[in-house]
Amino acid sequence: MSKQMFVILNFKAYSAFEGARAVNAVKLAASIPARGYSIICCPPASVLSECVKSAGGNTLVFAQSADAVEPGKHTGKTTLEQLKSIGVKGLLVNHSENRISFNQIIFLLNRAGKLGLKTVLCARNLSEVRKFSSLRPWAVAFEPPQLIGGRVSVSSAKPSVIADGVKAVGGKCLFLAGAGVNSREDLTASKKLGASGVLIASAFSKAADKKKFLRTLLV
Numbered sequence: 001m002s003k004q005m006f007v008i009l010n011f012k013a014y015s016a017f018e019g020a021r022a023v024n025a026v027k028l029a030a031s032i033p034a035r036g037y038s039i040i041c042c043p044p045a046s047v048l049s050e051c052v053k054s055a056g057g058n059t060l061v062f063a064q065s066a067d068a069v070e071p072g073k074h075t076g077k078t079t080l081e082q083l084k085s086i087g088v089k090g091l092l093v094n095h096s097e098n099r100i101s102f103n104q105i106i107f108l109l110n111r112a113g114k115l116g117l118k119t120v121l122c123a124r125n126l127s128e129v130r131k132f133s134s135l136r137p138w139a140v141a142f143e144p145p146q147l148i149g150g151r152v153s154v155s156s157a158k159p160s161v162i163a164d165g166v167k168a169v170g171g172k173c174l175f176l177a178g179a180g181v182n183s184r185e186d187l188t189a190s191k192k193l194g195a196s197g198v199l200i201a202s203a204f205s206k207a208a209d210k211k212k213f214l215r216t217l218l219v
């Protein structure tokens, strides 16, 4: 049986996903009959709660980040406990555009583990992939920073790093790849190289017809 692939749709702070548009995108993802794929949407913090209510089927909602603090005296912070309380199932940690310290990474992984939240720990090179996988997150996501937001995908520009990443992780956690991913061919190639999934942001945000984009990608 072919293995389940995870497709993480990171909404970032794109205006295409402000307010109700993020909620609609989650509803759309949940309506796609994507056999063999699990879709994980990462909406902005401002609409997480509504997005969680709109998920379902094969679609989950993760946060784009959390702050490495316990509940308490921390103005402006988002705790893991807050995410858990609204039904978020996991989060991105240390995304290339939102890097945090190693101690903060450890804090978030430990606490998320206790709360039953899945963690996607982002790495920007192979040595980080190796180091981070030994921390046993749910998944390590490798995204070459120079390809993020472009039209050239990691699976076409740097296929060998996907295979090397899979090897570096050595089955300790899932291995995901991202940056420039925009087509079904990218998904197929990533899968063939051993990845358990991909992360996509700009291609989805820019797609004028988001339903068509997801259907072409996944159905």
Ligand code: G3P
Binding pocket: 010, 095, 143, 147, 148, 149, 150, 178, 179, 180, 181, 199, 200, 201, 202, 203
């Ligand atoms: O988190 C996913 C992301 O960084 C990849 O971005 O725009 O290259 O698909 P993009």
